[in-house]
Structures are given as structure tokens and as C-alpha cells.
Amino acid sequence: MNKNTFFELTTKVLANEANEQEKILLNEMLKDKKYQKLFDWLEAEWEKELSTDIVKFNYSRGLAKLRAKIAESEKQNSETKVIPISSRILRAAAAIIVILLTSSVVLYQLKNDNPSITEFAENTTEEISSGETRLILNGEEEIEISSKNAEINYSEETGTIVVDNQKKIRQDLKQNEITYNTVIVPYGKRSKITLADNSIIWLNSGSKFIYPAHFPGKKREVFLEGEAFFEVQHDESKPFTVITNSIEVKVLGTVFNVTAYNDDVYTNTVLESGSVEIDYPGKSKFKTSKLKITPGTSAIYYPEEKIIQKKQVDTRYFTSWREGILLYQHQTLNDIVKKLSRYYNTEISITDPKLANTSFSGKLDLKADINEVLETIAFASEINIERKNNQYEIKN
DSSP states (O other), X not given: OOHHHHHHXXXXXXXXXXXXXXXXXXXXXXXXXXXXXHHHXXXXXXTXXXXXXXXXXXXXXXXXXXXXXXXXXXXXXXXXXXXXXXXXXXXXXXXXXXXXXXXXXXXXXXXXXXXXXXXXXXXXXXXXXXXXXXXXXXXXXXXXXXXXXXXXXXXXXTTEEEETTTEEEEOOOOTTOOOEEEXXXXXXXXXXXXXXXXXXXXXXXXXXXXXXXXXXXXXXXXXXXXXXXXXXXXXXXXXXXXXXXXXXXXXXXOEEEEEEOTTSSOXXXXXXXXXXXXXXXXXXXSSOEEEEEOTTEEEEEETXXXXXXXXXXXXXXXXXXXXXXXXXXXXXXXXXXXXXXXXXXOEEEESOHHHHTOEEEEEEETTSOHHHHHHHHHHHHTOEEEEETTEEEEEO
């Protein structure tokens, strides 16, 4: 069940339109503290006028008007023997309120409360696209960075952000308020960020990274879509957590890599040093599962099957990308091509399925251009590569 389901069920319950099954479903969702908090707020606001910068709406009056209009339409069509539409009235009423809630209540709370980073990520509309690297301050001001390997450094003491050691940006921060910034790295580019706590993060191509501009509370949480290499500054009083769409990686101070692309069927955590704990939805319906891993371990989580697999690995094969090198050992050509496509923002296709599943081992210098890299693969593997415009096709 998702947030839209929650809003629909809440609307029906508050309007006394919910059946027993819908009430049960809502009670299940309210076990999540995030939904319980929002429900309590909505329940308190339901009977009074809600005024924000976005919209004014009286829910009771709005529902009454909506029902009156539908009743009038039903009366006009009675002579044509229209089928009673009570169920459609419910759906229409719920849909109207859901739209209003998602455009006003959620934004109202975002403006007036400190949302969790997960809530902020769920409500952001920024997509990974081609073009320049983008730094978005508090979901509002956007700064484009044209360099291929952008560097963004934070100073908590001065409250400034330095981009590529040149441009300085002042961001006013309130002492006890969390302000989330976002870096979006398009395919073909990379970025390095030094956070306010001096933790360093390298972002690979096609990644979105959401993080607090400073860390006023008792925890440090960041959100990742894509791939990143982390060097986390040790602070036992403020644990560091990397949140993705499927898992959470909890650390104190350590070095590790997380791969969490939306178009992959897995999320992979590779630990270079220190210790991390991975929280993931397992087979249990009532609680998340946990897995601690030690250095030199890869933990691959498959969200569809809700299973996690760990094994000992040479971490260089998973972290060398930040140094501009791709090491691969017994990897399929399909996997290698997928990484190259992201890294160079170039379309590369394989015509033969058997060739796509053939495994290769080797080393590629990603500082070279895509033509040189593909020529290296072709020479070492005795395969043919054809270029058509800016697209590449791999054949036997």
C-alpha cells in the first residue's frame, strides 16, 4: 500500500464513508508512526478551515457540494435508467480530497515541520536526466554545475558551499531545523561531496543524493538513488544511515559502496573497512531483517524476492570507478555494457543474447573516451563493434 491509498482510506474514514475492510486496512497502515502522525493531524484539521499559501478548502462543505452535483446529474439521467452510482460517488469524493490533500496538506507539513528524509524524497519531483549536474537547495534554488567531475564542499562553521573550489554559495540555516539539499548527477558525469560533518561521498553517473545541509539532531541520514562510495566521519553520538528505496545501511564511521539504481533488480552494499548493519524487508511481515557485514563482504539484496546474499569479494572490483577505472572479473558483457552506458551516457546494445551472457575479466581506463574503451574490449574479446551516429552495437 502506498501514500495515495492512505489518503483515500483516511478520507473515507473521516467522511464516515468507509466500510469495515477499509477501516481494517487503514488501521494496518497506522501502525507506521509516519502515517499515524499524519492521520492525527488530518483528523484535527478535518472540521475546520485549512488555510495555506496554496489552497483554502472546507472539507465538509466540499464533499457536500460534490455529492449535490452528482445527485443532480443522477436525477437528470434517471429517465435513461442510469445505474445507481453510489460507489462512484465515493471514489469521486475520495479522489477530489486526495488531490487537495496531496497538494496542500503534505506541502503544508513540509513547510511547517521537519519531515524525515524519506518523506522529503517521496515528495521530490526532481528526476535524473541528461545535461548538467544540479545542486538544489532546500527543494527551491537550483544551481547548475558544468564540470564533468563536480566537487561540492560544505563548511558548517561559515555556512557556505564551495563548488569546484571557485563558486561560493551562502545558505542560511536555522540551528534546530533540518534543511535538505539534493545533488543530481546525470549519466556521463560524476560528483564528489564533502558534507558538513566532513564525510566524503563520491557519486557515480545517474545518481540522486539527498542530504541535510548540516546535522543538528542526533542522527545523520542521507538518501541515495544510484551509486555512491562513502567515507563516513566517525561520530558515535550521531550514527550515519544511507537510505535507499529498498534497504538502509547503518554505520558509525566506515568506508563502503552502495549501488541502488532503480533499473537494477538488486541493491548491493560492499564494505571496504569498518562495520555496517543493513536493514531490509525480509520474509517476516511484522519486522525488518538485519544483517551485519565485515570488511571484504558484498551483500546483494533482491527486493522482489526479499532475500539477501552475502559473499567475500575483492572490494576493488566495486569501488575502482571513483578512480576512473573499471575492474571486472567473471562479469557478463551485458553488465559491463550497462556500467559503460551509465558512465559515458551513451547507448550501447548487444545483438546476440549469447554474447550478452558471456563472462569477461579485465581492466578498463574510464579516463579514456568511449571509442578507446570499446576498442579495448573488441581487441581483447575478439568481438565487433559498430558505431551508428552516437550509438554503438556489439556483434560477434
